[in-house]
Amino acid sequence: MAVTTPSESPQLLFRKRRVSDWDQAVFTAKVALACCLAVAAGYLALSPSWPVALTGALLLGATYTHMVELQHQCLHHSAFQAARLHRWVGVPLGIPLLVTYSHYRVRHLQHHRYLGTPQDSEFFGFDNRKPITPGLLVRGLLDYSRLVMVLRDVARSWTGRWSYDIGQIAERRRREIVAEYRLIGLVIAAAVCAAALGLAEPLVRLWLLPLAFAVPLHFLVEVPEHLMCETSTRDVLRNTRSIRGSWLTTWFTNGNNLHIEHHAAMVVPINRLRERHQEAERRAVHVERSYGAFFRKLVAVAWQNRKEPTGTVSDGAAHD
Template identity: 60%
Template sequence: MTTTTDTRRGGLLFQRSRVAKRDQTVFIGKLVVAGAIGAVGVLLQLQGGWVSHLIGIFILGALYAHMVELQHQCLHHTAFTSAKPHRIVGIPLGIPMMVSYSHYRVRHLQHHASLGTPQDSEFFGFDTRKPLTWGVLARGTFSYDRFLIVAREILRSWRGTWKYDAGQIADRRRREIITEYRMMILPIAGAVAATCAGYGGLVLQLWVLPLLVAIPMHFLLELPEHILCDSDTTDVLRNTRSIKGSWFSTWYTNGNNLHVEHHAVMTVAINRLRERHGEVTACAKFVERSYPAFYRAIVREANRNSGRSA
């Protein structure tokens, strides 16, 4: 493992900034847009045609993945000007994909602290340091077994046997995580009750089938962050990737494309990362023009490594 002290760190890229009222207004606007998209998805599902159902399933699945990216901003306390609303808003943002806000937060902040070291471990469990093959990609893309892990966490929380498996955390954080996993029984019980009452079709259309879309979409959103970067250094200019992207991809990923900018100072509001991208383009090692360009590189790498392992 190597470290780098970069002389260019006196620029805007590494400057800290507080969340302003404007940043909070922007995030609230994102929540309003997400709510409107969800309403459209539900309305499409309530229409009679199968085409409307398919479109609605895709929209809701894409929305559920987007909501986890909004939750990610809450993890860093960069959505609101005060700390308290972040958990209040962050918890429901993760419910459709069964993501515990507090569990995600402690693991993700450890990821920021340990990036470039052997201790680095992300919440969603995909190791970007392993050789990339089509088999590895397929397992990550369709990682539906994650819900078995969530079910285990819920069961352990209700039994009082839940333990944090990645180091030491404060008792308060542990209680918050247990509470959130216990709360997850409510949407599950609601879905079971609705199914028993004869509304199983709606449960499928509004939640289960959209999850089949959300899981691979979320994986593909997070894949560019560190894969095929220099994993043996703590220098964010070498171990992380940024993608310029379009206004749409920046909105949909909630700025996750500007990932070097985010790791440089994780307390900067997401909507203010774009102004730092010029410095990243000038000095970071891994910068892509667009998502298609990145995925083409992934296909080439997977083909190369899969051919070697054949």
């Protein structure tokens, strides 16, 4: 949530906008393209040639990552004019990466509300407030523990023991989350049955190996959002980063690179955020020209911190 006075707020950045017919058509086309890419990558992943198959698995993992970014837009109800469509589309978009739509939505909206405060807690658990070290980045990149936590939540949902652990939520939201974890449990059970029936190799090629690729890819998409920004302020012009990027990175991340613009007005359709980027460049503190520029800076800060005594490592904010 951005905290600025009306006289200080760049009007274009904070202006709300309803989902238009065009915005809805753009999002629908993105989902259709993602499905086509998944089919094409899956075809490659099933190739008898291992180099081709590995390339297909990597592309499939990238597609699963992209689908979670599409799901992110559904969380904000900025994809469709009819609110109910967001859950109907958002739930299946997250299944390949084992991301439950309603749980992600509750936690993510809390992140928007509490960004810049100690109550901030994003669904994907990389803590932007910790000092940046090579070890911390590697642990974030290879954070497969989240998948184990999903299995735990599936078990708790099926046994009636699941509860929300960060604040209070409405009973209806709790039921939706439990239902979605149970759905993921059914998908996993179906996969186990398929493996037992002799389909283990297609399962590995089409899901498990792509999932292994998708976890670090998703980390690389998410980590620039607030890292090396100012974590003790609620001013979105200081606590969030935007990356100008190319058309390819903007498409792949579904506009996640324009993160200042998104936090300033989170219900604005993602395809409209580019119109606000020049205002972000003029007003905000943390704006990069490319992902390469950001990651070079991140690696430099982590490399510098590797030799610092505990407690004196830099968070990199001074470098932005």
